Amino acid sequence: MPDALPQPVDDISLTRAHSPADTVMLAPPICTMGEKAHFTQYDLLATLGNGRHLLMGDDPRLPKMPARPRLADFFQHRFVPMVANHLLQSAGLAKKKGLDEKVIIACLLHDIAMAGLITSDHGYWGAQLIEPYVDEEVSWAVRHHQALRYFPDESVGYSYPEAYVRYFGNDYQPPDYLHQVYEQARRHKWYMTSRLITVNDPYAFDPQTVVGIDDFEEVIGRHFMQPKEGLGFDNSPTSHMWRTMIWPRNSL
Ligand SMILES: [Fe+2]
Numbered sequence: 397m398p399d400a401l402p403q404p405v406d407d408i409s410l411t412r413a414h415s416p417a418d419t420v421m422l423a424p425p426i427c428t429m430g431e432k433a434h435f436t437q438y439d440l441l442a443t444l445g446n447g448r449h450l451l452m453g454d455d456p457r458l459p460k461m462p463a464r465p466r467l468a469d470f471f472q473h474r475f476v477p478m479v480a481n482h483l484l485q486s487a488g489l490a491k492k493k494g495l496d497e498k499v500i501i502a503c504l505l506h507d508i509a510m511a512g513l514i515t516s517d518h519g520y521w522g523a524q525l526i527e528p529y530v531d532e533e534v535s536w537a538v539r540h541h542q543a544l545r546y547f548p549d550e551s552v553g554y555s556y557p558e559a560y561v562r563y564f565g566n567d568y569q570p571p572d573y574l575h576q577v578y579e580q581a582r583r584h585k586w587y588m589t590s591r592l593i594t595v596n597d598p599y600a601f602d603p604q605t606v607v608g609i610d611d612f613e614e615v616i617g618r619h620f621m622q623p624k625e626g627l628g629f630d631n632s633p634t635s636h637m638w639r640t641m642i643w644p645r646n647s648l
């Protein structure tokens with residue numbers, strides 16, 4: 397996403413849940429690297445017992461998810477609202493242009509990892525998350541937007557995002573592995589599907605443009621196979637990733 401920076405992690409140290417019981421939460425190690433808590437947070441294990449426990453299951457600070465969660469429930473109850481809006485605006489642009497529905501669903505999902513899971517390498521995490529539920533072309537496009545967004549394609553009017561100069565500085569260079577992925581992707585039969593994600597990635601978040609997830613109900617119905625057990629409970633290769641978004645502070 398060119399113009400939306402990730403939200404800062406507001407809680408990287410030990411916190412106490414606002415639950416009636418004496419419940420304590422651990423922060424995921426990926427969020428404590430570089431922090432003092434990385435070395436100290438497990439000290440609290442010695443304090444457990446006698447009614448004081450680690451959080452398992454529902455985080456009392458979060459809305460409870462339905463028993464059989466659907467994609468829209470994650471948009472409404474878990475995703476960073478600014479990123480969810482970014483995804484909806486991106487898909488809205490693709491829809492307005494009358495692009496193929498595979499492109500519309502790819503736009504709707506392209507930053508899903510940034511919305512609910514992790515920012516670093518978000519194209520790869522997002523592609524993996526959705527892989528069991530979408531056409532291979534869609535997950536391929538989401539994975540490769542990670543690389544393509546750094547490289548211009550004047551044939552479709554895509555330039556290096558001006559926002560990236562502000563974000564990363566004048567001299568930022570994508571790492572070699574992304575150059576290699578880009579070179580492979582541009583010769584691939586699905587190149588344009590991924591390229592169109594970058595073309596429809598809104599350069600500026602527009603608070604005036606209100607697009608709801610309901611606007612995409614039919615596209616989701618046709619291009620995202622929602623499991624009857626609910627996302628997280630269908631024992632697919634990525635169910636655990638959906639469950640992690642349902643219960644992000646499960647201790648183990
Ligand atoms: Fe984006």
Ligand SMILES: [Fe+2]
Pocket residue numbers: 397506507518519541
């Ligand atoms: Fe992105």
